[in-house]
Amino acid sequence: MLGFLLRRLGIALCVAVTVSLISFSLLHLSGDLATAIGGPEASSEQIEQIRVQYGLDKPLATQYVNWLGDVLRLDLGNSFFFQESVYNLIASRLPITLSLGAMALVVALVVAIPLGVLAAVKRDTWIDRLALSIAVLGQAMPSFWFALMLIVLFAVTLHWLPVSGNATWAHFVMPAIALGYYATPAIMRLTRAGMLDVLASDYIRTARAKGLRPGRVLFKHALRNALIPVVAVAAVEFGFMLGGSVVIETVFSLQGIGQLAWDAIARNDFPVVQAVVLLIALIYIVLTLLADLLNAVLDPRIRVR
Template identity: 50%
Template structure:
């Protein structure tokens, strides 16, 4: 296990270096960043002054290493639009995205796994058909449309919950439910397919023949093997919920990282865009690495143990 752990950590470190290089390179994708910062009304002299002040006239490698050094100290530079440290802006917006993504993921997982298990018990039955209908609907309906309908029905018509903002915990109810509903179908379907495959194996039939309780057969024997692909998918889904909530944050006017990234792109606030992309990319790396380690712990074959 230790060898597998070190190998996965080495791969994760290489990915982190690549992600940091790509994040820094975004500064130059738009062309000359000094011209972008100067804006449409800026002169060539303004652009040259900005180029010298920000160090854009130095070699690319020198700029990158200097940027990495500051990032490792928690310094992402100064926001061009807000005129304040990027770290402070991200720190203020991060809790909204973390709460929204974390609670949505938990709700989706709590609903998807039991529903997938129940559906797998009798494939083709009424429960299975209803679960698949729910999954297909969740994948087909756009999250922004579902969010708007939720606002109209529960916020405007009935006034049950706030329609925007996150001043109170009630403001998270609608966006959490909408985001969870969009993440639930994939996890439910992979749980269902995994359980159907495992429940048809000989060792499960032997456990049932011994008279073991149904819950013990499912939880103690079947779920451990069926859950392996779910762990990997769940890690990706959590990353999507944390980084891809820009639509939901915009619909419900939540000031999270997703909305911050979109606003910064429109304003050409490149240091903020760099910071958000780097942070969310590293979240993906950490989650996928953690999923691989969990799967290796659940299944010794993954880490080469025979």
């Protein structure tokens, strides 16, 4: 297990370094940062002063090393637009996005896993076809349109839930449903496929031949093994939710990092954009690492790979 852990940590570290390089390079590939910071009315002397002030006159390798050193000290610079520390901006917005992502993942798992199990047990019946139709609909439906339909139904027509803001838990219900439905199809289809494979295996037939109760066979023996790939997919989907929360947070006016990223992109606030991209990527890497470790606990055969 220790060797497996060290291998996964090494891979995660290499990916993190690569992501930092890409995150650093993207902004420099977008054009002259000094000109962008100074604006169209800045003179050449002012642009040169900005270039010296922000260290943009140094070689790219030196700039990257300096930037990475600042990041490791949690110094992400200052926002051009908000005139505030980028670290403070992200620290104030991140809990909102994490709460939204966690609630959306719970919604996806609560809906997708029972549907996947039921579709596998009732294979080729109307229940199976209904579950697959829900998955297809979830893949085809734009998340922003689904979010607007939720607003029309639950906020405008029924007056059950607030439209926007993040003051109470009720403000997160519709955003969590809209974002969670985005991940439901992949988890449901994978659960169904895993259950079909497991239910056809020899040890399930042996358990049934021994006279074990159907519920015990289904949940203790079949579902545990079928959920192993679901763990990895759930971690990946959670990362996608955090990165894809820009649209949902914009629709519902949630002041998370998705909304922050949108505002920063619209205003060419490069330090904020760079920090958000790096943060989402690092969260995604950590989630993938945790999913690998949990899979290794659930299935010891993975440790020897």
